[in-house]
Amino acid sequence: MKKLISVLLLLCLVSLPLISLGDANVLNVYNWGEYIDKAVITNFEKEYGVRVNYSLFSSNEEMYTKLLSGASYDVLVPSDYMIERLLKENMLQPLDKSIVNNLDGLYEGVTNLSYDPDNTYSVPYLWQSVGIVYDTTKIDPAKMEEKGWSIFLDPEYDGHTYMYDSERDAFMVAFKALGYSMNTENSEEIQAAYEWLRQMDKAVHPAYVTDEVIDSMANGEKWMALVYSGDGAYILSENEDMGFCAPQDGTNIAVDAMVIPANASNPELANRFIEYVTRYENALMISSEVGYASPLTAVLEELSGEGGDYEGNDAYMPRAGYEKDEMFHDNETLKKQLSELWIKVKLHE
Amino acid sequence: MKSFFRMSYPYILWIAIFIVAPMVMILLYALSRTGNSTLTFQFTLENFTKFFRDATFMRVLFTSLRIAFLTTVFCLLIGYPAALFIANLSERAQTMMVLLLTLPMWINMLLKTYAWRGILLNFDLESEMKVFIGMVYDFLPYMIIQIHTAIAKMDRELLTASYDLGANKWKTFRRVTLPLSVPGIISGITLVFLPAVSSFVIPKLLGGGDYVLIGNLIEIYFLQAGDWNFGSAISLIMALIIIASMWLTRKLDRSEQEA
Amino acid sequence: MKKKKTLWDRFASGYLGLILLFIYLPIGYVVFFSFNESKSLTNFTGFSLRWYENMFQDSTMLQSIYYTVVVAVIATVVSTVVGTIAAIGLSKSRKLIRTIVLEVNNLPVMNPDIVTAIGLMLLFISVKMQLSLVTLILSHITFCIPYVILSIMPKLRQLDDNVAEAAMDLGATPWQALIKVIIPQIYPAILSGALIAFSMSFDDFVISFFTAGVGINNISMYVYSMKRYNPSVNALSTLIVVVVTLILILVNLIPYIRDKKIKKEEP
Numbered sequence: 001m002k003k004l005i006s007v008l009l010l011l012c013l014v015s016l017p018l019i020s021l022g023d024a025n026v027l028n029v030y031n032w033g034e035y036i037d038k039a040v041i042t043n044f045e046k047e048y049g050v051r052v053n054y055s056l057f058s059s060n061e062e063m064y065t066k067l068l069s070g071a072s073y074d075v076l077v078p079s080d081y082m083i084e085r086l087l088k089e090n091m092l093q094p095l096d097k098s099i100v101n102n103l104d105g106l107y108e109g110v111t112n113l114s115y116d117p118d119n120t121y122s123v124p125y126l127w128q129s130v131g132i133v134y135d136t137t138k139i140d141p142a143k144m145e146e147k148g149w150s151i152f153l154d155p156e157y158d159g160h161t162y163m164y165d166s167e168r169d170a171f172m173v174a175f176k177a178l179g180y181s182m183n184t185e186n187s188e189e190i191q192a193a194y195e196w197l198r199q200m201d202k203a204v205h206p207a208y209v210t211d212e213v214i215d216s217m218a219n220g221e222k223w224m225a226l227v228y229s230g231d232g233a234y235i236l237s238e239n240e241d242m243g244f245c246a247p248q249d250g251t252n253i254a255v256d257a258m259v260i261p262a263n264a265s266n267p268e269l270a271n272r273f274i275e276y277v278t279r280y281e282n283a284l285m286i287s288s289e290v291g292y293a294s295p296l297t298a299v300l301e302e303l304s305g306e307g308g309d310y311e312g313n314d315a316y317m318p319r320a321g322y323e324k325d326e327m328f329h330d331n332e333t334l335k336k337q338l339s340e341l342w343i344k345v346k347l348h349e
Numbered sequence: 350m351k352s353f354f355r356m357s358y359p360y361i362l363w364i365a366i367f368i369v370a371p372m373v374m375i376l377l378y379a380l381s382r383t384g385n386s387t388l389t390f391q392f393t394l395e396n397f398t399k400f401f402r403d404a405t406f407m408r409v410l411f412t413s414l415r416i417a418f419l420t421t422v423f424c425l426l427i428g429y430p431a432a433l434f435i436a437n438l439s440e441r442a443q444t445m446m447v448l449l450l451t452l453p454m455w456i457n458m459l460l461k462t463y464a465w466r467g468i469l470l471n472f473d474l475e476s477e478m479k480v481f482i483g484m485v486y487d488f489l490p491y492m493i494i495q496i497h498t499a500i501a502k503m504d505r506e507l508l509t510a511s512y513d514l515g516a517n518k519w520k521t522f523r524r525v526t527l528p529l530s531v532p533g534i535i536s537g538i539t540l541v542f543l544p545a546v547s548s549f550v551i552p553k554l555l556g557g558g559d560y561v562l563i564g565n566l567i568e569i570y571f572l573q574a575g576d577w578n579f580g581s582a583i584s585l586i587m588a589l590i591i592i593a594s595m596w597l598t599r600k601l602d603r604s605e606q607e608a
Numbered sequence: 609m610k611k612k613k614t615l616w617d618r619f620a621s622g623y624l625g626l627i628l629l630f631i632y633l634p635i636g637y638v639v640f641f642s643f644n645e646s647k648s649l650t651n652f653t654g655f656s657l658r659w660y661e662n663m664f665q666d667s668t669m670l671q672s673i674y675y676t677v678v679v680a681v682i683a684t685v686v687s688t689v690v691g692t693i694a695a696i697g698l699s700k701s702r703k704l705i706r707t708i709v710l711e712v713n714n715l716p717v718m719n720p721d722i723v724t725a726i727g728l729m730l731l732f733i734s735v736k737m738q739l740s741l742v743t744l745i746l747s748h749i750t751f752c753i754p755y756v757i758l759s760i761m762p763k764l765r766q767l768d769d770n771v772a773e774a775a776m777d778l779g780a781t782p783w784q785a786l787i788k789v790i791i792p793q794i795y796p797a798i799l800s801g802a803l804i805a806f807s808m809s810f811d812d813f814v815i816s817f818f819t820a821g822v823g824i825n826n827i828s829m830y831v832y833s834m835k836r837y838n839p840s841v842n843a844l845s846t847l848i849v850v851v852v853t854l855i856l857i858l859v860n861l862i863p864y865i866r867d868k869k870i871k872k873e874e875p
Contacts, residue, residue, distance in 0.1 A: 352782060572722070
């Protein structure tokens with residue numbers, strides 16, 4: 001046992017210097033877990049003769065807190081509202097458009113959005129909307145379309161419902177159901193949305209879940225669930241009974257985009273990486289692997305068109321340009337207020 | 350012998366840097382106005398008054414304490430006999446058992462909890478029952494190992510002497526084994542109860558999202574709401590309550606030993 | 609020495625068997641589903657090795673195994689040594705000092721990981737230390753030592769001071785008394801402390817996330833950051849189970865083989 005330990009320790013010590021060596025040919029990418037086709041990274045490494053140091057995060061807020069420590073990454077993939085915050089705090093640098101020169105193919109619905117009006121700082125990576133995945137053998141699609149978000153208040157589905165456990169998404173549903181903006185700061189509207197969610201809690205007693213909802217709905221454990229469209233696309237491809245509905249009341253359109261932090265140590269290579277990921281064949285690999293919508297028109301057409309991976313899959317292609325759909329804005333005070341109310345909803349108070 | 354106390358100096362220095370200093374920063378956050386960092390310190394007690402003014406927070410804390418307490422009791426009731434039986438095995442078998450109990454701890458907790466979710470799907474159980482199965486599962490090895498360490502290598506002659514004096518098995522257990530294992534029980538309780546109060550992933554995944562626990566709340570304030578000040582205050586209040594309850598346990602331990 | 613198995617002994621082995629069954633049920637589940645054809649965690653659709661292929665092609669995942677093991681081994685060795693020395697020292701300290709230190713020692717065990725993590729991150733920022741593998745290892749040592757001390761203290765309380773005193777009266781130096789008398793008596797407690805420390809380090813997510821440098825992921829960071837469940841982590845867990853089992857078998861077999869050899873060599 002003692003020998004074993006000392007051998008292990010020696011091995012570790014010997015290999016320590018090997019990994020802590022930094023060099024100019026390293027690109028530090030910080031992305032969501034399971035959000036890429038790994039071959040894209042390997043191919044990039046080969047094409048440019050560099051090494052990609054790939055790190056993972058599971059929420060925008062985690063990533064932001066980590067950045068506060070002064071950690072220096074070259075490419076980040078945060079969501080829209082987080083890019084808005086990073087820009088407000090001067091934490092990003094403009095892209096080098098002489099390198100990232102392939103933005104013509106971007107889908108109109110995901111360019112020049114309010115968080116970065118002329119895409120000076122960001123290039124969309126993947127995007128999605130929020131909707132309801134439901135069992136078409138249990139819920140009539142016509143009824144689903146007609147009722148929209150208010151179906152979450154229907155006691156008929158008591159015990160058969162999943163609600164996504166995030167104050168942001170839950171309140172979005174309530175605001176949209178009531179016809180308000182999901183970025184409202186009006187305290188009466190917030191109160192009304194809170195009451196709406198409490199009513200939902202009483203009416204359908206939802207199970208509050210996060211990512212476990214994907215497997216559960218693919219297995220048909222409940223009748224309906226609030227999901228991101230990208231996850232919906234996966235569920236629909238696994239279980240043909242499932243349908244997807246983006247309610248006419250309006251929903252959240254979310255974009256995850258690539259940006260370069262101001263303190264990046266290798267901005268040139270970062271620009272090259274962004275250009276590389278935006279090429280048709282690479283964007284195709286990523287979107288096909290992950291199931292979230294690509295920002296490239298040609299990829300969207302390929303994957304949802306005839307013979308594509310997501311042909312006939314209602315969840316893959318998010319709705320764009322619908323006037324009632326919105327994006328989140330960065331508003332920490334509002335987020336905190338909603339977090340506190342959401343806790344109360346879950347406590348059935 | 351007396352000079353051995355100097356051996357604790359390096360560690361005292363270590364905790365001063367790596368435990369006390371960070372906790373002082375957390376304390377400063379708890380005592381400053383929301384939104385402020387320690388750099389622009391503005392003294393306030395509002396984070397603490399906010400906690401006690403809103404009954405929600407107290408309710409959440411008590412739910413967490415209740416779950417942690419019951420988890421500890423179950424672990425003790427299930428773990429004590431196990432530790433006792435292991436101590437009666439041959440020395441090699443004892444080492445083997447301890448290693449077998451440790452091995453599952455090296456598999457990621459989240460994965461094991463997902464596995465429990467899958468397994469328990471086949472059984473129609475109350476969600477509270479599922480939560481306790483998951484919690485006891487996660488903490489049981491710590492309890493068994495701690496108690497076993499205390500009983501193992503206990504002076505066998507003590508037991509023989511007790512039998513020679515005419516005591517039966519039960520009496521020997523009560524008068525010899527049990528008192529000697531008390532330090533192990535206390536440290537087992539510490540290793541289960543303390544982390545159990547702030548754990549929330551297992552209840553969340555197995556309880557159908559029906560549980561808002563204090564660890565969850567603290568995480569929400571630190572990450573989702575970005576309010577480190579209030580998050581710090583909650584964690585300090587929780588720490589104080591736990592320290593008080595541990596102090597009570599230790600008092601009981603002492604009176605037990607005197608009896 | 610062989611005794612006849614009594615009913616009580618049978619009950620005892622039955623009980624331990626049940627405990628092991630309980631402990632290994634989810635492990636078996638994870639291993640089973642690592643061979644699943646589909647991504648599902650609840651529905652076994654057919655046998656396949658695709659998640660193993662996936663794992664070996666995923667350099668981020670393989671790297672995470674490496675970092676996990678390196679950090680856990682170093683943190684365990686350092687925290688076991690420091691913790692043992694500290695615990696022996698504390699057992700001889702004045703009661704007030706001991707009480708205070710042990711109370712502080714409990715803080716990392718009791719604090720939610722996020723508090724320890726943010727606290728350490730703030731510490732590293734305030735002394736201008738770039739997050740790296742070093743800060744990660746320092747943090748792991750910090751939260752591992754308390755477990756080692758908590759394991760050793762009870763055993764020290766049972767210890768008979770007179771034995772060490774006697775050794776020193778007989779001319780042993782304090783160092784000899786420590787190595788030859790005290791350590792052997794608390795050895796099982798040191799071992800169990802080390803095992804718990806290793807497990808804590810191996811499974812930590814939150815503290816690692818906020819104290820690791822750029823580009824450093826451990827297994828838990830990989831698992832928790834998955835935007836969608838990737839069954840390759842089941843394959844990874846199976847690999848860990850297999851490796852550890854092999855080590856266990858080896859460790860148990862070596863003394864056995866050695867015994868046999870000695871017996872053979874004896875005329």
